[in-house]
Amino acid sequence: AWAYPTARHDAPALFDSVATVAARQVGQLNAHDVAQLVWAFAEARHSAPALLDALAGRFLSLSERWALKDCSDVAWGYATLGHAVPELHAAIAGFASTSMNRFQVGDLAALLWAFGKVGQEAVQLLDSAAPVFSANVRTLASEELLQVAEAYVMAGREAEELFAAIRAEAERRQAALECS
DSSP, rough: OTHHHHHOOOHHHHHHHHHHHHHHHHGGGOOOOOOHHHHHHHHOOOOHHHHHHHHHHHHHHHHGGHHHHHHHHHHHHHHHHTTTHHHHHHHHHHHHHHHHHGGGGGHHHHHHHHHHHTOOOOOOHHHHHHHHHHHTTTGGGGHHHHHHHHHHHHHHOHHHHHHHHHHHHHHHHHHHHHHH
């Protein structure tokens, strides 16, 4: 299913069929399979509430096998589809809080954006992530910089050093564009 949204091919009938089959076989999926399905449905902007609920339950049952990227993809997917599962996001927030330094900075940006989008409290994670983002603003794509800023704004968290670093990076990129 992931190939269709990647190729920007709209296939709602295919996603309806995948949702039906996957819902019957959700117990056979591993955590990465769940993450890929959630990501594909979100990327295609194809909501399947019954499947998403089943996938959330399955992902939660596999918490001892979570990979960092899978957590980011799952949180991003549910937020993109506007499908809130508070216990799923709370569990991912707890996992991320203890694993934050192992996340790729871009995946952490997507994760925090997702939490903000669904209203998941992640104060400790946001506060811990601010210095990480401040130190790595040059490695973030422009979209990721926006995700980071939006995550902090949605959560109502002040992070003066982070916003100063984002502003300086935006100015640096603007100056580089003007020189070329």
